[in-house]
Every structure is written in structure tokens, then in C-alpha cells.
Amino acid sequence: MKKAILKGKCSYCLSTFSQNMIETHLLSCKSRQDFFKEATTSSSKTTGNKRKKVDEVTYYLLEITSAEYPEYWLYIDLSEDLTLHNLDSFLRDTWLECCGHLSSFIVMEETYESQIDRLISNDSKSMRIKLKELLLEKDMNIGYMYDYGSSTLLNIKVVSSHRVITTKNRSKLIKISARNDDIDYKCFSCKKEKATEICTICICEKAGGRKQSSFCKSCSSEHECGEEMTSPIVNSPRSGICGYTG
Ligand SMILES: [Zn+2]
Ligand SMILES: [Zn+2]
Ligand SMILES: [Zn+2]
Ligand SMILES: [Zn+2]
Incomplete structure (x- = not known):
């Protein structure tokens, strides 16, 4: 890639x-x-x-x-x-x-x-x-x-x-x-759509970091950790940590 x-x-x-x-x-x-x-x-x-x-x-x-x-x-x-x-x-x-x-x-x-x-x-x-x-x-x-x-x-x-x-x-x-500039992450599930949500559990627990924790709106609703655990992606290194939303 x-x-x-x-x-x-x-x-x-x-x-x-x-x-x-x-x-x-x-x-x-x-x-x-x-x-x-x-x-x-x-x-x-x-x-x-x-x-x-x-x-x-x-x-x-x-x-x-x-x-x-x-x-x-x-x-x-x-x-x-x-x-x-x-x-x-x-x-x-x-x-x-x-x-x-x-x-x-x-x-x-x-x-x-x-x-x-x-x-x-x-x-x-x-x-x-x-x-x-x-x-x-x-x-x-x-x-x-x-x-x-x-x-x-x-x-x-x-x-x-x-x-x-x-x-x-x-x-x-x-x-x-x-x-x-805003960083574009692709949805880790469908690998197609632009990711807009980040899973606050995955970001802390998975080695893949941001890439593997970012999902598009529709995939985040089916994400295994639960949609309520996701936060909107914002332009900050704190995005997804402790519920930071900008
Ligand atoms: Zn200048
Ligand atoms: Zn997706
Ligand atoms: Zn997750
Ligand atoms: Zn906090």
C-alpha cells in the first residue's frame, strides 16, 4: 500500500x-x-x-x-x-x-x-x-x-x-x-467508506491503533463493541480516547 x-x-x-x-x-x-x-x-x-x-x-x-x-x-x-x-x-x-x-x-x-x-x-x-x-x-x-x-x-x-x-x-x-489537515481513515470493516467513527474500546485495546478502530457510520452500528462505544473522529491525537470529541 x-x-x-x-x-x-x-x-x-x-x-x-x-x-x-x-x-x-x-x-x-x-x-x-x-x-x-x-x-x-x-x-x-x-x-x-x-x-x-x-x-x-x-x-x-x-x-x-x-x-x-x-x-x-x-x-x-x-x-x-x-x-x-x-x-x-x-x-x-x-x-x-x-x-x-x-x-x-x-x-x-x-x-x-x-x-x-x-x-x-x-x-x-x-x-x-x-x-x-x-x-x-x-x-x-x-x-x-x-x-x-x-x-x-x-x-x-x-x-x-x-x-x-x-x-x-x-x-x-x-x-x-x-x-x-484532517486525516482520512478508511473504514476497517468494509474497507470502502470513509471512517467517521472511532471505537473507544478498540483504540485502547488493539495493537492496530487508529486504522483498526475506525469505522464508517453504517459499520459502526454493527460493531462488536457496541455503537454507543464509538465517538466521532476529530482532528486530534486524543480522538477516541476517554470520549474526546473535540
Ligand atoms: Zn505560509
Ligand atoms: Zn464501513
Ligand atoms: Zn471496538
Ligand atoms: Zn477524560
Whole structure:
């Protein structure tokens, strides 16, 4: 079987690229550069007494990949003034939140947990630490876990950082720069129709992972685990886990 080429879209210029080209693209995307440059040059437009405050902010470009299902990936641009807690919330909103599970980051062998009053380890720290205090560098890897039971693990890599002089208050900037397109799974039963449902039991118990757990609407109604155990397929590595429906 031919391996499908997985694609995704740059949210600045809206062009589509294959997964192995998207990083190169983002680093040279004109629309992305303009987005940050505009922040730099807008100070020249202000006249008279209305002088705006000028800030210098470092932005990071992070690559975020599902450890188990690397076909799910995100690139995000974010400000150094945000905390790990902000990043955690963003990941939950975009990809993960089902029922408020605990989560943690591992940065330079230190563990940062979402709920400091329920720390798993005494050595862990709070997520309320700004990214700039973590001294992130290019190619640094950060581990992330959502839910200590039915875990979703993410690998986070610092792709680049750049310092911008800005008059816009973008200290809270966090945005998706690129994201994988919807992934088409064929129904594992009929091998014909596009799968729209995922079995929440099969995904946890069968080695075949997503491919063997995905079914079309009509096959899911006859699926041995029961139709009520299926969830709609969504564009997230958490799809089908703990009833996550986006
Ligand atoms: Zn682009
Ligand atoms: Zn849950
Ligand atoms: Zn089917
Ligand atoms: Zn099943």
C-alpha cells in the first residue's frame, strides 16, 4: 500500500505543504514575516504626543507532535511572556481537553505539573513559570503528558526564536502557525467508506491503533463493541480516547 503523504496548512499564507516541508516553509513564509514585521514598523505611523510604548518581545516557534501518532502535529508561535500554564491551556483547548485531567511538562529534567496541590512528585514545580525563565533554546525538547491514566503524550521542540521590537501589545500572543489537515481513515470493516467513527474500546485495546478502530457510520452500528462505544473522529491525537470529541 502506498504511504499517504500527510499534509497541513500554513495559517499565515494558507498554503498547503507536506509534513516534511512545513518547517522550512514557516521559517521563510513571507506572510508570517509580515505578521511580525508589521508589529515592528507600526511605530512610525504614530505622530504627535500619541507615542506608543515600545516593547521587545521574543517569540518562539514550537513544533508539537503526538508521540504515539506523529501524523498529528501543530506549529505554534508564542510569546516568551506566557507561562507553561498558558501553553497547557492552549493545548487542552486545541487538542486534548476531555474531563480536566492532570498534565505535566518536562523541561531540562524538571517536571512542571498543572495542579500544584496534587503534585505527583515532591520535586515537581508549578506551571506558572514564564517561558522566558525556562531559557528555551533552539532544538530543545520538552515532554508533555495530558492525563496520567489514558495518557496523550506530546513531543515539543523549539524550532526557532526571534526577538521583535513591537508597539503592539503582543505579550500574550499564542497562535497556531500550521496544523495537519484532517486525516482520512478508511473504514476497517468494509474497507470502502470513509471512517467517521472511532471505537473507544478498540483504540485502547488493539495493537492496530487508529486504522483498526475506525469505522464508517453504517459499520459502526454493527460493531462488536457496541455503537454507543464509538465517538466521532476529530482532528486530534486524543480522538477516541476517554470520549474526546473535540
Ligand atoms: Zn505560509
Ligand atoms: Zn477524560
Ligand atoms: Zn464501513
Ligand atoms: Zn471496538
